[in-house]
Amino acid sequence: MSSTAGVPFPFLKGHGTENDFVIIPDPDGELDLPPAVVARLCDRRAGIGADGVLRVVRSAAHPEAKAMAAEAEWFMDYRNSDGSVAEMCGNGARVFARYLERAGLVEPGDLAIATRAGVRRAHIAKNGGPVTIAMGAAELHTSARGADEITVSAAGHTWPVRKVGMGNPHAVAFVTDLADPGPLQEAPVVRPAAAYPEGVNVEFVVSRGPRHVALRVHERGAGETRSCGTGACAVMVAAARRDGHDPRQDGAPVTYTVEVPGGQLEITERTDGEIEMTGPAVIVAEGRIDPGLLV
Numbered sequence: 001m002s003s004t005a006g007v008p009f010p011f012l013k014g015h016g017t018e019n020d021f022v023i024i025p026d027p028d029g030e031l032d033l034p035p036a037v038v039a040r041l042c043d044r045r046a047g048i049g050a051d052g053v054l055r056v057v058r059s060a061a062h063p064e065a066k067a068m069a070a071e072a073e074w075f076m077d078y079r080n081s082d083g084s085v086a087e088m089c090g091n092g093a094r095v096f097a098r099y100l101e102r103a104g105l106v107e108p109g110d111l112a113i114a115t116r117a118g119v120r121r122a123h124i125a126k127n128g129g130p131v132t133i134a135m136g137a138a139e140l141h142t143s144a145r146g147a148d149e150i151t152v153s154a155a156g157h158t159w160p161v162r163k164v165g166m167g168n169p170h171a172v173a174f175v176t177d178l179a180d181p182g183p184l185q186e187a188p189v190v191r192p193a194a195a196y197p198e199g200v201n202v203e204f205v206v207s208r209g210p211r212h213v214a215l216r217v218h219e220r221g222a223g224e225t226r227s228c229g230t231g232a233c234a235v236m237v238a239a240a241r242r243d244g245h246d247p248r249q250d251g252a253p254v255t256y257t258v259e260v261p262g263g264q265l266e267i268t269e270r271t272d273g274e275i276e277m278t279g280p281a282v283i284v285a286e287g288r289i290d291p292g293l294l295v
């Protein structure tokens, strides 16, 4: 944050199903956010504490988003808590939309958000109600137990994985009990590592009833979190295919309830393959960052 050295800088804190974010308004793209500064902001003891950072920049002011500026005024510059950059964050997109509404930069209703995974459409309900994000279509790779099988191991167990792309990479494993993967203090081991050259978010899933699942997630760049929106969408699609639903073939949409440790998301796969995720988005605080944290 070189251009603001010495000046306390405004921030907000928000969460979506307890996936929490430091929000940094930077409309004109003036800030430099090196990974070490992001990691300090996200530090839960020595910083503000969060799973990631949402920098709010006008698309026209950001080199990665300029091409999307005609379609989406605002770019979500998302960073994981370790400082790494990710293509997309589903819970973050809901919180980003809520921030724009609260700041008076957009009205409740429809808006477009530029992300590294492309433009995503959002709908903000009035009076602090839920936010829906059209997350794009899932990219489904070889099925679990397919020929080029991928596995994930944790706490002495190994499971086959369904590889799903939601703009970012996911490995979905159906387990018997959500306690089976253990404490997830370390990243679960995915094999072959070459299946995910950019790293991976891993979801462990159990069934709770018809079109109702629950998950735990270990996020790339953040560790175990209380929720992951892209992960919940990846899980929804993997569960739908396992259960014999494919809206593009069936000609009917399908909706799943996805429980996460921090709450619940409703996720629909439409007949055109688009996945819509609906859930809460809450701003809990705002303040000023001490310049000492930024150097």
Ligand SMILES: N[C@@H](CCC[C@H](N)C(=O)O)C(=O)O
Binding pocket: 019, 052, 080, 085, 086, 087, 088, 089, 090, 091, 092, 168, 169, 201, 219, 220, 221, 222, 227, 228, 229, 230, 231
């Ligand atoms: N929590 C997010 C996903 C954030 C990015 C992820 N850790 C990655 O590196 O791909 C969500 O809600 O989708």
